[in-house]
Amino acid sequence: xxxEGSERFDQVDWSDLSRSGRFDLSINxxxxxxxxLPLALLAVYxxxxxxxxxxxxxFIGLDRTFEAVDFFFIFxxxxxxxxxxxxxxxxxxxxxxxxxxxxxxxxAVVSMVWLGIVFVxxxxxxxxxxxxxxxLLVAYQPPVFTSVVESTPATCVGExxxxxCHGTWEYPLGTTNAGRxxxxxxxxxxxxxxxxxxxxxxxxxxxxxxxxxxxxxSGGWVDEIMMRFVDIILSFPTFLMFLLILYIYGGGLGMFIxxxxxxxxxxxxxxxxxxxxxxxxEEFIKASRISGASTYxxxxxxxxxxxxxxxxxxxxxxxxxxxxxxxxxxFLGVGDSTVPSWGQLISAGRSDLSYAPWIVxxxxxxxxxxxxxxxxxxxxxxxxxxxxxxxxxx
Amino acid sequence: MTEPLLSVRDxxxxxxxxxxxxxxxxxxxxxxxxxxxxxxxxxxxxLVGESGCGKSTAASSVIRLEEPTSGEVVFxxxxxxxxxxxxxxxxxNDVTEFDDDELMQFRRGAxxxxxxxxxxxxxxxxxxxxxxxxxxxxxxxxxxxxxxxxEDLLERVGLSASDFDRYPHEFSGGQKQRIALARxxxxxxxxxxxxxxxxxxxxxxxxxxxxxxxxxQEEFGLSLLFISHDMSVIRxxxxxxxxxxxxxxxxxxxxxxxxxxxxxxxTEALLSSIPTPDPRASIGGIELKGTVPSPTNPPSGxxxxxxxxxxxxPDGVDIDQxxxxxxxxxREKVMTGEIDIEQVRENVAAGGNDPTDSEVRAxxxxxFDISETVADPDLEETLSEAMNLLLxxxxxxAGEFLSDEITTPxxxxxxxxxxxxxxxxSACLRHEGRAAAEPNPADD
Numbered sequence: 149x150x151x152e153g154s155e156r157f158d159q160v161d162w163s164d165l166s167r168s169g170r171f172d173l174s175i176n177x178x179x180x181x182x183x184x185l186p187l188a189l190l191a192v193y194x195x196x197x198x199x200x201x202x203x204x205x206x207f208i209g210l211d212r213t214f215e216a217v218d219f220f221f222i223f224x225x226x227x228x229x230x231x232x233x234x235x236x237x238x239x240x241x242x243x244x245x246x247x248x249x250x251x252x253x254x255x256a257v258v259s260m261v262w263l264g265i266v267f268v269x270x271x272x273x274x275x276x277x278x279x280x281x282x283x284l285l286v287a288y289q290p291p292v293f294t295s296v297v298e299s300t301p302a303t304c305v306g307e308x309x310x311x312x313c314h315g316t317w318e319y320p321l322g323t324t325n326a327g328r329x330x331x332x333x334x335x336x337x338x339x340x341x342x343x344x345x346x347x348x349x350x351x352x353x354x355x356x357x358x359x360x361x362x363x364x365x366s367g368g369w370v371d372e373i374m375m376r377f378v379d380i381i382l383s384f385p386t387f388l389m390f391l392l393i394l395y396i397y398g399g400g401l402g403m404f405i406x407x408x409x410x411x412x413x414x415x416x417x418x419x420x421x422x423x424x425x426x427x428x429x430e431e432f433i434k435a436s437r438i439s440g441a442s443t444y445x446x447x448x449x450x451x452x453x454x455x456x457x458x459x460x461x462x463x464x465x466x467x468x469x470x471x472x473x474x475x476x477x478x479f480l481g482v483g484d485s486t487v488p489s490w491g492q493l494i495s496a497g498r499s500d501l502s503y504a505p506w507i508v509x510x511x512x513x514x515x516x517x518x519x520x521x522x523x524x525x526x527x528x529x530x531x532x533x534x535x536x537x538x539x540x541x542x
Numbered sequence: 543m544t545e546p547l548l549s550v551r552d553x554x555x556x557x558x559x560x561x562x563x564x565x566x567x568x569x570x571x572x573x574x575x576x577x578x579x580x581x582x583x584x585x586x587x588x589l590v591g592e593s594g595c596g597k598s599t600a601a602s603s604v605i606r607l608e609e610p611t612s613g614e615v616v617f618x619x620x621x622x623x624x625x626x627x628x629x630x631x632x633x634x635n636d637v638t639e640f641d642d643d644e645l646m647q648f649r650r651g652a653x654x655x656x657x658x659x660x661x662x663x664x665x666x667x668x669x670x671x672x673x674x675x676x677x678x679x680x681x682x683x684x685x686x687x688x689x690x691x692x693e694d695l696l697e698r699v700g701l702s703a704s705d706f707d708r709y710p711h712e713f714s715g716g717q718k719q720r721i722a723l724a725r726x727x728x729x730x731x732x733x734x735x736x737x738x739x740x741x742x743x744x745x746x747x748x749x750x751x752x753x754x755x756x757x758x759q760e761e762f763g764l765s766l767l768f769i770s771h772d773m774s775v776i777r778x779x780x781x782x783x784x785x786x787x788x789x790x791x792x793x794x795x796x797x798x799x800x801x802x803x804x805x806x807x808x809t810e811a812l813l814s815s816i817p818t819p820d821p822r823a824s825i826g827g828i829e830l831k832g833t834v835p836s837p838t839n840p841p842s843g844x845x846x847x848x849x850x851x852x853x854x855x856p857d858g859v860d861i862d863q864x865x866x867x868x869x870x871x872x873r874e875k876v877m878t879g880e881i882d883i884e885q886v887r888e889n890v891a892a893g894g895n896d897p898t899d900s901e902v903r904a905x906x907x908x909x910f911d912i913s914e915t916v917a918d919p920d921l922e923e924t925l926s927e928a929m930n931l932l933l934x935x936x937x938x939x940a941g942e943f944l945s946d947e948i949t950t951p952x953x954x955x956x957x958x959x960x961x962x963x964x965x966x967x968s969a970c971l972r973h974e975g976r977a978a979a980e981p982n983p984a985d986d
Contacts, residue, residue: 157691158730431662439676440649451668
């Protein structure tokens with residue numbers, strides 16, 4: 149193990165060691181930088197050097213365009229990988245412990261599998277499946293194993309028996325009024341849902357943690373002002389604000405995410421503040437302070453990690469709210485109808501509910517399951533990420 | 543005489559109490575109010591006292607976890623010895639005046655162990671990283687080197703190198719305290735401040751940890767400031783002991799002398815609280831009544847006089863000591879308005895029919911351990927008079943009357959330090975006449 153024989157703690161010559169060590173980057177930060185750099189370059193290339201209508205990947209012959217939301221989504225994926233997934237791999241003992249605790253909650257495990265499917269579907273799906281095309285000829289195809297009256301679809305793709313059109317595997321969940329494949333649209337909707345989930349979480353967590361810890365550590369009137377600002381944020385009529393922006397600038401998915409996450413971090417900040425105040429009284433914070441660590445090092449090394457694991461639960465429970473809200477706005481017809489979200493799909497099928505219910509039901513059930521899964525997951529994480537409570541009860 | 547490793551002079555830590563719209567300071571809790579002591583190299587000084595007497599505050603002020611209000615903490619470790627005072631009277635090794643770089647160096651010279659093993663480790667950090675964190679903060683960026691040092695150290699404190707990757711919740715309290723020791727040791731300090739390091743542990747584990755501390759101290763020549771409320775633990779590990787009461791050191795001396803020949807009544811009371819293993823021994827315990835007074839408004843004169851069992855009687859008074867203590871307690875209670883005469887009446891009435899005045903008087907005497915008649919006629923008269931006033935529901939008058947008539951020198955004069963033997967000092971008025979207080983030799 150030892151690289152220099154067996155050096156003992158009392159043989160270290162401290163005057164030799166410079167204090168440059170505090171600027172060392174961890175492997176995670178290096179990885180983050182290395183992966184973000186090409187992404188940033190690509191974003192710059194996309195916005196500065198090629199026209200608005202040119203696909204981003206034309207230079208390698210791909211017909212794919214990246215929006216700002218896509219860039220930000222990939223950035224949050226990198227963040228999640230380097231600072232959430234990799235640490236789990238780096239600390240196998242803790243991971244095993246968390247998993248052992250998490251596993252006890254069966255519904256949560258099922259939820260995680262479901263969310264895993266949605267996640268992978270959202271990432272891989274658009275890459276392997278081409279976007280659903282409008283094909284009026286195959287409109288209103290029923291899902292596989294079901295049948296509708298022959299007159300409902302324009303032309304029945306499956307076989308017609310006793311005057312009923314049967315569904316086929318070609319369109320496993322049927323088609324919409326414009327002949328788009330519902331299954332493909334749901335997979336594309338997964339991307340949107342994951343984008344909403346990841347980007348809002350990142351924005352809310354970043355602002356909430358920064359604001360909360362700053363407020364807790366500043367104290368005095370700075371704390372007072374910051375917390376009153378949180379009150380304003382919490383009481384702000386976000387929906388009206390969104391409508392206003394919508395009528396002035398028009399609202400895409402990006403606008404929805406930005407507006408709603410910029411007004412959703414109030415509760416998180418408040419929670420982070422109280423949590424950091426209680427953590428900063430713990431003896432391990434004192435121990436860290438007398439080790440010579442600066443306030444920044446103490447906050448970064450002890451306060452934020454401890455706060456973060458408790459707000460993961462809160463954030464997980466915040467995501468369903470956003471998903472539901474997006475669906476509601478889409479259903480009301482407020483929002484960008486070109487975004488292939490589940491809400492838009494539900495909205496598109498509502499007039500056909502009486503004779504083609506699958507257009508509404510399929511995305512509706514997927515949305516319902518996803519929201520349920522996030523709620524189960526949040527509850528289970530609350531129990532799993534709390535080792536000290538466990539130790540005390542032993 | 544070589545200079546001590548740590549020399550604390552007149553250290554004070556006052557917490558301001560603020561009130562009102564503009565946060566004006568309306569007072570201060572004097573948690574530590576002028577303590578002085580020295581710790582020699584390789585020596586263990588015990589700091590003992592009740593909860594709330596300021597032991598832990600003293601520790602965190604010495605190590606500059608909190609900024610002391612005033613006073614001087616001269617730390618001569620880290621090869622900073624043989625420094626002389628600056629012309630303006632400040633000391634170059636005064637911890638309270640250290641700048642950031644010097645403070646960083648001081649962190650390598652003095653470390654601390656905390657009381658509660660369950661909260662002294664970050665639950666989300668493996669214990670190896672927690673111990674190695676100190677090395678990292680002080681500039682050792684080589685991960686493998688850190689790991690080697692920490693693994694070696696974990697073995698030294700009685701754990702195994704493979705515990706490096708384990709998390710705090712996987713250890714027992716005693717094991718965590720071993721790791722805490724490793725964390726305190728990892729920068730190779732000269733001084734370790736142990737703030738009640740064993741009070742949260744079982745007795746059998748206490749002994750293990752104490753002997754580990756002892757071994758490590760011997761091996762690495764550590765000095766220790768050992769804080770505890772448990773006299774038997776102090777006796778086991780300390781060379782010298784300082785007894786603290788309400789922010790002040792009332793007695794300091796070699797541990798054997800303190801235990802065999804305590805000079806201050808408070809030390810006597812603390813010592814009598816040690817349980818003896820002999821079942822036939824009578825419990826000769828001195829019972830300290832009441833609680834520690836608030837440090838916001840400490841008693842005048844000797845701070846211990848409100849609870850002292852040897853509180854001095856004024857000239858010309860010579861009554862039973864218990865009676866005198868009872869009288870003072872009675873006076874205190876009347877003055878603070880804590881005696882509710884109706885309540886006393888009800889208590890007496892619970893035994894039978896309507897209480898007569900004399901029954902109430904007897905009840906008050908019983909409550910304050912005052913005998914039927916106080917030996918001194920003047921005092922007896924004062925007491926009866928005060929009780930009459932109380933029975934007439936005139937508690938305020940009674941208080942004023944008592945405060946004029948019953949006084950103790952202890953409440954008026956602050957005791958000076960008396961030297962009993964080299965190294966053994968106490969601060970009690972009863973010794974004032976016995977030995978002239980010579981100036982503290984270290985106080986130059």
